[in-house]
Structure formats: C-alpha cells, structure tokens
Amino acid sequence: MKQTHRRAVAPNQSGPMQQAVAKNIHSGQTGPKGLAQLSAMMAAPDLDRVMQFLTSLTMEIDNALEPNTSNPHLNMVLHLLQSHAEGRIVSPSSMVSASGVPYATATRKLAEIHDAGLIERRARTKTGKTYSLHPSTELLESFSQLADRIDRLVRTSFEVAAPSAETTDYYFGGSYQPGRAAIPPLSALPQPLKLSGGLRILVHGDPTFMVMEGLKRQFEQIVGTNIHQRAFSIDRLREEALRNAERPKSRYDLIAIDLPWVGEFVEKGVIRPLDAVMDIARLDPADFHTAGWRAAHWGGRPYGVPSQTTPELLFYRKDWFANDDLAPPTTTEGVIDAARHFHNPQRGRYGVAWNAARGTALGHTFMMTCAAFGQPIIDIPKIAGGFDTDKLAQGGFTPTLNTDRALEAADYLMQLMAYSPPDILSMSWYERVRPYGAGHVAMAYGYTLLAPYFELDPNSPAHGNTGYLPHPHGPDGAPIAPVGGYVLCVPTNLPDERLDDTIEALVAFTSPGAQKLYAQNGSRTEPRYSVGADPEVRRLSPIFGLLDQMSWRDELQFWPRPPIPQISEIINICGHELHDMLRGIVTPRVALDRVQARAEDVLRH
DSSP: OOOOOEEEEEEOOOOTTTTTTOOSOSSOOOOOOTTTGGGGSOOOOHHHHHHHHHHHHHHHHHHHSSSOOOOOOHHHHHHHHHHHHTTTTOHHHHHHHHHSHHHHHHHHHHHHHHHTEEEEEEEEEETSSEEEEOOOOOHHHHHHHHHHHHHHHHHHHHHHHHHHHHHTTGTTTTTTHHHHHHHOOOOOOOSOOOOOOOOEEEEOOOOHHHHHHHHHHHHHHTSOOEEEEEEEEEHHHHHHHHHTTTTOOOOOEEEEEEGGGGGHHHHTTTTOOGGGOOOOOGGGGGGGGGHHHHHHTTTTTTOEEEOOOOOEEEEEHHHHHTTTOOOOOHHHHHHHHHHHOOBBBBTTTTEOOOOHHHHHHHHHHHHHHHHHHTSSSSSSOTTTTEEETGGGGGGGBBOOSSSSSHHHHOOOOOOOOHEEEEEEOOOOTTTTHHHHHOEEEEEEEEEEEGGGHHHHTTTTTTTEEEEOOOOOOOOOOOOOEEEEEEEEEBBBTOOOGGGGEEEEEOOOOSSSHHHHHHOOOOOOOOOHHHHHHHHHHHTTTHHHHHHHHHTTOOOEHHHHHHHHTTTTHHHHHHHHEEEEEEEEOHHHHHHHHHHHHHHHHHHOO
C-alpha cells in the first residue's frame, strides 16, 4: 500500500490515479451510482504538489539559464519518487535517462545515491541480475519533511494564503506536534511477496475498498506481486466468506469481515487468531481507535486488523439550519422537530433519510436506534462509558428487544416515517445518501465512508455544507457513534506456505501510510489516531478531526451491534419484523414481541 500523492484533477480529466474506483471487480453486482465519479474529484496532497513544483522549477532553470549545470542527484530522486507514487517500475537505465547528464556521470551519481542509503534494490529475477529501484524509508521520510518546509516557504514568500493560526504559531510550538504527526509515504517491501497467482483478497464493494482497487498498481509496486480483489455486497460477502471456509484450501489470502461477524466467524472456525501467526506489536495496536481495535477481538484474542473504522453519524445541512436559525439536533426529539420543519414534499424537500429497507439494512438501523435510547439488544452489563463487551464469548445472554426503551426506539422510527422520502421503505446503505447529496433531504443517517458522495462532488448542494453529529439520543440515552467498518482477517484454511507473505501484506495494507493513502484518494474512514492527526489528512475533511474527538469522548462504541455468533440472524429477524411495523401491518408492540420471541429461540439453539 504505497503512500502515493497525486495532484487534483479536474472532473473532465483523467490521470494515473483517476481510475473508475467503482468498477465491478468480479463483484456480481452493480456498483452504486455516482461512485465511479469519485476518482475524478481527488484532493491535492502536499507531497505530490511539492514534487511537481520542484520538477517544474528545475526544468525552468535548466532551460532559462545558460550556461547551466544540471543537478543529477535531484533529477534522479524526483524521477524515483514520482514513479514510486504512480506505481511505475524504475530501472537503473531510466534513472540514468532522468539525470540530465552524460551516461558515465549519471552512473557514478546513481551509485552515490545508492551508497547514501536513499535507494533500495529489489530483485526481479531469481538470479538477481535484473532489479528494480525504490526509494528507501530514509529518503521518503526526509523528502516528506522537506516537502513541508518548501510548502511553508513558498506560501510565506509569495503570500499564497493568509497565515493560518497553525503557521503563525509554528516557531512557538503551535504546529510542532502536527508536523511531527505527518505520515511519510510507504516504502516498497524489501523482498517481493512470493505468492503463486498473486495476492487474493475478498472485500466489500464500498468506496474505501474501491479506492484500494483504483490504486491497485501502486499497491502491486509495494508488495511486488499481482493483486486480485473480489468485491461483494454485504450479504453476499458473508455468504462467500462462509462458503470459502468449507473449501479444502482458501481461495483468498485475506478476507474483509464486518465487525458484527467476528464472533460468528471465530466460533465457526473461519478465521485465525492473529497472535498465533504474527507478532501483534508490529501492528502498533495503541494507534488504532479503541472501539475499532477491541471490536476485532473475541475471547480476548485479536482475529483481524481494522481496515476501516467508520461510525454512523447524522449528516445535516448546515446552510439550511443556519438560514432558518435552527440549532443542529442532539436529541431524537430534536430530529423529529427539525425533520417536520424542513419536510416539504411539494417542493421536493424531505426531512430525513435512513436505512428502512427490509432485512439487513433495517435490522442494523433498529439496533443503533435502540443504542441511542440507551438499550443494548442483549443483557450485557452497563459500565462507565457504555456496556461491557469483554465477556461476549462466554455466551448465555438474553435478548432485550421488547423493553420500554426498545419500544421508544421503534416509536421513533415510526415518527421518522412521516418526514421521510416516499421510497424510504426501500432505502438502504447508498440510497439514503443519494437524495441527501442531491439536495433533497435535510438530514441523513449514514456511515462516514459514504461521505465522499457529496464531499468530493463540487456539484452537490451538500458539498461544503454538511455537518456531522453522533446519533441524537433519547431521554435515557447518551450521544453515541456506532462503529462500523471492516477488519482484514486470515482464513483458517489458508495454506501454510502462503501464510508468511500474507502477514506481510496485512501489515502493509493496514499501516498508517496505507490508511493515509486511502484518505487522500477519497476514503472517509479512519482506523488509526495517527492518520487523524496527520495535517494533510485533516485538511481533506472535517470528519477526520471529529472522529478523533468522538473517540476521546468515548462516543465511538461497538456494543450497539455486539458481535455474538447469532448477530446476523437477529439482524435479519429485526429487519423483517420491523419492516411489517413500518408498513402498518402490525403495531410496534406486536413487532417487538415477535422479534424478542424469535431472538430468544435463536440464542437458545
């Protein structure tokens, strides 16, 4: 997962990294409408901008001044870094060509760069006579620091922008910590992965994993082998992962699993405990958001590495609320009041969008809504900051789906129906965000991974006009941001001869540099504190700073969907029974009694 940096490209242009990130990669499903446009709306990372600036500057100087002597060291380093960022293989001959000096001189200068520890060689053949060149970790870190200084120098010298508080306080420590937090690009693995047929990954077809697919060439440069990514919708992903576990040998080296599936997949022997196959310290566990890292555990052991940590939040139109002098809603009552205020179907405006589609989508919504009213779906004990999930593997729980607080949650969903779009009963993950991004909805419940639909689309009315809040809470609840996302896991039936190289890929793909790369290319998920603290990432979206704040306030929680082995069945039960409630076929009380009875039966058996 190479830390590559690309400049912004206009929507009608294309570049090496401006690929259709939503193309169907053996997915068997239609990519969500609009996702393919994200690749043309990328942000402009600082490091790439500095590389382009230095390249253009040296070219201007070389062509404008006579006599003039080229700087072969700088020319070759810039060529190496740019190729590294774009996933292009660099050979010694291409470095010599980029030097701008005669062959003999260039060869000598190239050797000097290598001897200085700025270049690493990676064999491309068994004999080692043919090799590719890659920037060393030292070069990447040094250039990252240089880029920050040049960027600051240019902005200061030419007054490109008014000095920010961060810039003004630079010499007084104001930006010292953010500067230290900058994550340098990833270097290529010293040895290419030796995986027959390449690295094979099973993932969910969401924007973040599609960003990974769009950056496939860069990732292949990092690991030194082909990458084959297969993407499915959430229900089909679970089915394929379980089907794969029944095969004598896994078809995938890594599989992405939804956080609520952890307990089920462990109990069914689908995934391996990571502490049995690797040194967990290599992952730097303390850097992961607490909720995301803990959710990857079962029985006290880690079974996956957070690849995405994406809480569900309330998106709201800041401009609409400001124009009408309304405060953003922090309670469920406030949501209803605001939805009533903005709901005007005659003008094509609706109060709120949410997951109300039958099955999995609505099941997740109900569990999160129960959490907003202070009610977990099973009788786990309450502790400071939430509910105790450490003993979930012990089992013996009873459903709590027909309590008074659960009834309040169901009544809240019934009230939302009156201020929702007319197709609300078929809205699921992507459908709820589309009308919000199109400017038809005042508020929408959505995962942060869906924010690129409007954050990266300058034509969206919600672009730059969106605020983010934890789930507004009921009378007995507290602000909460239910954590979603995926962890990358190693299948139990992965052949042993592929294990070591798969672990190397796992470490690389979940590293801070890789996560920063995803963010710079459209992802709005953030598993690591270091990524949220990176100044380049912070400038991309307000989401990254808010996630860190929510984590420190203990608002990021995974107990709303406890990863017990029966969770998928219970989600499905909730999603079907409550859909009948929303359609008016049964009352909320009858629906909850049915859910409770069926869930009790599932947990007993």
